Amino acid sequence: MNEGETRLMSDESELQARLDAVYMAKSNEDLATAYDAWAANYDQDLVQKLHWNAPERTAACLAKYAPVTASVLDAGCGTGLVGEALAALGFRSLEALDLSAQMLATARGKGVYGAFHQVALGPAMELPDDHFDAVIAVGVFTEGHAKPDCLAELVRATRSGGFIAFSLRPDVWADLGFRDAQDALVAAGKWVLVEETDFQEGFSAVQTRPYKIWVYRVV
Numbered sequence: 001m002n003e004g005e006t007r008l009m010s011d012e013s014e015l016q017a018r019l020d021a022v023y024m025a026k027s028n029e030d031l032a033t034a035y036d037a038w039a040a041n042y043d044q045d046l047v048q049k050l051h052w053n054a055p056e057r058t059a060a061c062l063a064k065y066a067p068v069t070a071s072v073l074d075a076g077c078g079t080g081l082v083g084e085a086l087a088a089l090g091f092r093s094l095e096a097l098d099l100s101a102q103m104l105a106t107a108r109g110k111g112v113y114g115a116f117h118q119v120a121l122g123p124a125m126e127l128p129d130d131h132f133d134a135v136i137a138v139g140v141f142t143e144g145h146a147k148p149d150c151l152a153e154l155v156r157a158t159r160s161g162g163f164i165a166f167s168l169r170p171d172v173w174a175d176l177g178f179r180d181a182q183d184a185l186v187a188a189g190k191w192v193l194v195e196e197t198d199f200q201e202g203f204s205a206v207q208t209r210p211y212k213i214w215v216y217r218v219v
């Protein structure tokens with residue numbers, strides 16, 4: 001094996017270790033620690049190595065429904081890739097929420113958000129009622145990450161007529177309770193589905209993980 005091949009293998013195993021650390025997190029504290037450690041390398045890993053396209057695609061999906069004047073909460077903003085995608089589309093009123101201080105600090109450096117919340121998505125969040133025109137969450141509803149019990153809180157924080165857009169892997173949707181939680185909110189008259197996309201190709205390079213984008217309108 002030559003030097004270049006050895007470096008590539010060690011890059012890949014480092015990246016796999018970072019993915020394992022976040023997917024296998026057992027608590028919000030573990031998850032925050034893993035993302036704090038990843039923050040400096042996250043953009044390079046996700047964009048250049050994994051070709052992560054969900055921020056742009058989910059932002060474009062939301063922009064079909066929400067005007068660029070909308071106030072948008074980026075829930076699980078990470079390093080701000082979604083905020084950058086929304087800003088490129090003309091959105092100017094963006095707030096960032098994440099449980100990792102280092103991810104939030106990196107997002108702050110992007111200069112696209114006006115407010116920052118270090119908060120864990122969950123069943124009882126300190127977010128105002130009927131406040132945001134839209135919420136977007138990309139790569140946040142998955143194994144070891146935010147659970148479906150935060151959906152009702154995001155609905156509560158979104159004004160009537162506003163939109164909630166998120167990416168989700170269909171296996172996570174079916175197996176980790178998102179389908180049931182989404183359907184329960186429809187049945188309760190809290191939101192209506194406006195779009196469920198076809199499969200989008202997910203991470204490439206180390207693994208392939210297709211996802212879909214869902215957009216709901218809050219009633």
Ligand SMILES: C[S@@+](CC[C@H](N)C(=O)[O-])C[C@H]1O[C@@H](n2cnc3c(N)ncnc32)[C@H](O)[C@@H]1O
Nearest residue numbers: 076077078081098099100120121138139145146
């Ligand atoms: C895969 S990253 C996605 C970041 C960004 N949305 C993107 O698409 O690049 C997941 C982010 O969600 C945050 N996160 C995961 N679970 C969370 C929770 N329960 N509450 C708040 N943030 C959470 C993590 O800290 C991390 O920054």
